[in-house]
Amino acid sequence: MNTRVTIVDVAARAGVAISSVSSALNNRPGVSEETRKRIVQAAQDLGFVPSLRGRSLSAKRAFAVGLVVHRDPYVLESDPFFGSFIGGIETVLDPRDYALILQMGSEPVETLDRYRSLAANRRVDGVFLSELGVDDPRVPLVRELGLPAIGVNAELDFPMPSVRQGHVEGIRELVAHFARLGHRRLALVTGPHEFIHAGQRRRAWSDAVTAEGLPGGEIVEGDFTYDGGVVAADRLLAGRAASERPTAVMCSNDLSAIGFMARAGELGARVPEDLSVAGFDGIQLGTYVRPTLTTIATTPRLLGLEAARMLLAAVDGERVADVDIEPARLVVRSSTGPAPVLR
Amino acid sequence: MNTRVTIVDVAARAGVAISSVSSALNNRPGVSEETRKRIVQAAQDLGFVPSLRGRSLSAKRAFAVGLVVHRDPYVLESDPFFGSFIGGIETVLDPRDYALILQMGSEPVETLDRYRSLAANRRVDGVFLSELGVDDPRVPLVRELGLPAIGVNAELDFPMPSVRQGHVEGIRELVAHFARLGHRRLALVTGPHEFIHAGQRRRAWSDAVTAEGLPGGEIVEGDFTYDGGVVAADRLLAGRAASERPTAVMCSNDLSAIGFMARAGELGARVPEDLSVAGFDGIQLGTYVRPTLTTIATTPRLLGLEAARMLLAAVDGERVADVDIEPARLVVRSSTGPAPVLR
DNA sequence: TTGAAAGCGCTACCAA
DNA sequence: TTGGTAGCGCTTTCAA
Secondary structure, X not given: OOOOOOHHXXXXXXXXXXXXXXXXXXXXXXXXXXXXXHHHHHHHHHOXXXXXXXXXXXXXXXXXXXXXXXXXXXXXXXXXXXXHHHXXXXXXXXXXXXXXXXXXXXXXXXXXXXXXXXXXXXXXXXXXXXXXXXXXXXXXHHHHHOOOEEEEOOOOOOOOOEEEEOOHHHHHHHHHHHHHOXXXXXXEEEOOOOEHXXXXXXXXXXXXXXXXXXXXXXXXEOOOOHHHHHHHHHHHHOOOOHHHOOOEEEEOOHHHHHHHHHHHHHOOOOOOOOXXXXXXXXXXXXXXXXXXXXXXXXXXXXXXXXXXXXHHHHHOOOOOOOEEEOOOEEEOOOOOOOOOOOO | OOOOOOHHHHHHHHOOOHHHHHHHXXXXXXXXXXXXXXXXXXXXXXXXXXOHHHHHHHHOOOOEEEEEEEOOHXXXXXXXXXXXXXXXXXXXXXXXXXXXXXXXXXOHHHHHHHHHHHHHOOOOOEEEEOOOEOOOOHHHHHHHHOOOEEEEOOOOOOOXXXXXXXXXXXXXXHHHHHHHOOOOOEEEEEOOOOEHHHHHHHHHXXXXXXXXXXXXXXXXXXXXXXXXXXXXHHHHHOOOOHHHOOOEEEEOOHXXXXXXXXXXXXXXXXXXXXXXXXXXXXXXXXXXXXXXXXXXXXXXXXXXXXXXXXXXXXXXXXXOOOEEEOOXXXXXXXXXXXXXXXX
């Protein structure tokens, strides 16, 4: 039970050379149909599974790709993104017999070291670059390391192939939704400015507000956490008369929107009667809270799927073009409603 | 930049045989101190990093371990367990140059196939078995596959080494806490019965209740989700007079406790004035919601750390003994308080 | 102590 | 179309 079946065994049983076995099993030309059949049969009889290690050494490939999650463990805990994203990745990797290596680096420097060691011992054939920061040091690093990489929701001028999910459409829909409901005093709770997607969402917001001919409204920086939403609610609502409070707020992710709503309630602002609140992401939790959360729903699973497909293509040496998946769309639930009539 | 430095290069530069390089760099005896120094120097000069692939083939090791998350992607999304658990694992793997391969199988059958293929091509040297179910089919499978495995929070009679975090102490503390606050009508929201830890917590609960001399109270089965908590609250509170409602409820995890609290509020039960609610896990979210959630705090990071340590030992062929880490303890916050006086 | 050489299991090239 | 063989980069055994 311990000695595995190797290509030699298969060759012996089929009465051919190992090179023929290799060719036959990898659908390479140069083997007659008849011998191919015999070889396949032999392989099946013996339960032959090609050794990844042998292949790996010979093919100079790891048959694995890497995802390094930076920031602290709490992210993976609470960020719904990665679960689905990874699920999407797996969908593509599995049939191609690739594996996903997950690493976590809590601090930025540590994260970079992870990429370095992944590259140094050729543990992976490529990596995903997600949660990109402004001037992200990983970009020059993977370049230098010669590691194929795919950017996830990167800027347009990103120097390597990336998959993107549009946020502009959904945000425009949301702002139009607010406008239609009669809201005039808007506010935005952003993510930390060091993340590019925080900036992206913020710009899309401003553009949409301008396009609707609405006043600019307040913008406060959040941090993508529930607590950040609580703090933002304090900043925007506490100690203010109703007439000075915004009536419609978009938070840059659902988790902070949920925190925002909770705190708003404590500060005497009823959602959605006094205040409309919307998030961004479309996490499950948003359908459970009361009121249910209006949001802009993303599809991280699709993002992961496409990113993996692209990465494997890049690993294969293909030139891969950027891909835009279906943009995130507005999902209206019950946390948004008509603007309050009072003044 | 593309041709990597190999052991041959190092040997050439140091003017020795590759076997000596191997011995020297792996701190094996049989090399004079002087040559060892020369070799180490040469390796350093050349920036030599031993190829994992070569080692892997020769050593018959993958230098990787696997974690297969079963159940659907939503788990990774919302379950705080895995983020920290993986973080703990990494802490141990990294210095030993091991990597973590993460796989997701949405359906049970699929999950089993993942283990099979991981074993078939020797992608990993061992696996973690977490979220164990009753009569979990993975147990006989990894046995059959000859894959070293470590159980996480397994039953006492588990046939392979496991790491456990005690739940009995915390639950006893919680029940005592309830008793001290004057509660007499308790209730428990369990997890799905197919998970062993659901049963474990349930038994611990019953034992503790008996030990405190309290009436048994109602038990309803939840599903570890926010929504499950909502449903449980409906079951226990809806359409009942205050005098017939339980006054203290433990939910088998925090997420469902938070759902429970939310629904309880809608059903007119103020927490903690009318109703005390406690969870289990100690997730961050519990400190953010209002009232903040009393819970029994686990330390998944430590669990992962210990599990990884054990798994590597098992991979090394050592006989590893079960490990009990510090039990989960009660953390009193504001969702529990004195029993209501009415009636 | 040192070095030569035989694997590990596969791919790929080249000659037959 | 086939088969032999030289790597891939390392560990390990066995002579020298």
